Amino acid sequence: xxxxxxxxxxxxxxxxxxxxxxxxxxxxxxxxxxxxxxxxxxxxxxxxxxxxxxxxxxxxxxxxxxxxxxxxxxxx
Numbered sequence: 001x002x003x004x005x006x007x008x009x010x011x012x013x014x015x016x017x018x019x020x021x022x023x024x025x026x027x028x029x030x031x032x033x034x035x036x037x038x039x040x041x042x043x044x045x046x047x048x049x050x051x052x053x054x055x056x057x058x059x060x061x062x063x064x065x066x067x068x069x070x071x072x073x074x075x076x
Contacts, residue, residue: 025054 031042044065046055051074056063058074 026044026046029043029045031040033039052058052072053074055061055072055074056068056070057072058070059072061070062068063070
């Protein structure tokens with residue numbers, strides 16, 4: 001069993017790292033219902049800019065929150 005002090009320290013370090021490394025590159029998106037009735041769950045998205053190369057859905061990037069690999073061609 002891991003001592004509580006180590007768990008708390010690890011949690012704080014991970015929280016600070018996640019918050020600092022992604023805070024300026026992403027934003028929260030609230031859940032919403034599309035016109036066709038499909039519900040889109042709340043999620044995080046990269047901030048808009050002039051390139052597709054840094055989006056999590058573009059190859060070869062990986063979404064740091066879900067671990068999913070990008071599948072879209074960044075040239076399009």
